[in-house]
């Protein structure tokens with residue numbers, strides 16, 4: 001049975017890369033500053049400019065003609081007040097999908113609960129880290145809090161691809177459990193072109209890329225040719 005390929009999330013560092021990602025077929029344009037960490041955040045002014053550009057796409061192309069827009073809030077310690085403030089800062093700019101890192105800690109559930117009011121008015125995506133012994137038990141808490149989705153990424157970008165930390169069976173169980181709690185799902189973490197055939201069959205809604213899209217790695221510049229290769233590989237027929 002032919003399976004719908006996962007969408008392509010492309011992380012970008014400026015407005016020019018936003019345009020490259022849109023033109024290259026990204027399904028989600030993700031605003032992130034890799035130089036500031038795994039989930040490095042854009043400044044408020046830059047986010048506001050990005051939302052204006054994204055809005056103009058909607059006016060030119062229609063809602064269906066433009067990619068979704070997400071943004072990370074920065075690598076935050078699991079302190080509820082800090083996580084909530086960082087998420088609210090990004091949400092106030094009008095970014096429709098806010099990505100929030102949720103490291104495994106004794107305070108992670110408190111952070112999720114603190115975000116529930118924001119989740120009722122903005123679509124939140126929780127990000128777990130495959131290289132930090134993620135607790136899939138929090139998927140239920142994310143669902144209860146009203147999160148829109150959840151991703152698995154990697155925190156240490158020098159520690160290899162997502163597939164070096166979690167096997168496809170475990171990732172498939174993550175996707176199934178997340179779906180059970182009404183969450184859309186994404187897989188990311190130093191993903192390479194060669195990881196795609198293995199991950200397409202896992203069934204996640206999208207795969208996220210930065211390093212594989214760039215000349216010189218994740219802190220380099222987005223290369224349209226590399227983006228095109230990833231886009232094509234995602235759509236290659238698979239026998240999964």
Ligand SMILES: O=C[C@H](O)COP(=O)(O)O
Pocket residue numbers: 009011030032034153154157188189190191208209210211212218
């Ligand atoms: O959410 C997607 C991540 O930005 C992927 O970044 P990465 O390829 O550097 O792990």
